[in-house]
Amino acid sequence: MQADGPRACRFGRRWYLNNESWHPYVPPFGEMKCILCWCVSGQTHCQRQECPPAACASPTRRDNPCCAKCRPADAPPDGQEKVHDARAEAWSH
Numbered sequence: 001m002q003a004d005g006p007r008a009c010r011f012g013r014r015w016y017l018n019n020e021s022w023h024p025y026v027p028p029f030g031e032m033k034c035i036l037c038w039c040v041s042g043q044t045h046c047q048r049q050e051c052p053p054a055a056c057a058s059p060t061r062r063d064n065p066c067c068a069k070c071r072p073a074d075a076p077p078d079g080q081e082k083v084h085d086a087r088a089e090a091w092s093h
Contacts, residue, residue, distance in 0.1 A: 007042030018042075034066035 006018030016022060021038040023031050024046060037046040051067030059068035
C-alpha cells in the first residue's frame with residue numbers, strides 16, 4: 001500500500017512536513033539554535049552546526065553563538081569595553 005504523499009515527521013509534540021527544517025526545542029534548555037533538524041520522507045534527521053577550529057588562544061562567540069572565531073587584533077577583549085566605560089563615567093563625576 002502506498003501513501004498518498006510524502007510522510008510527515010513527529011518531533012516531540014509537533015509534526016513537521018516533508019522537507020521542513022527546524023531548530024529543536026529541548027526542555028529545559030529551550031531552542032537548540034546550533035542544531036538543525038529536517039524531515040525526509042517521515043524520518044527526522046538532526047545535525048549540529050559544524051564549526052571550523054579557531055586558530056587563536058582566546059576565541060569569541062560574539063557574531064555566532066554556535067561557532068568560536070578569533071577576534072580581530074585591534075578589538076578589545078570581551079567585556080573590557082564595558083568596564084572601561086564604567087570607570088570613565090565614575091571618574092568624571
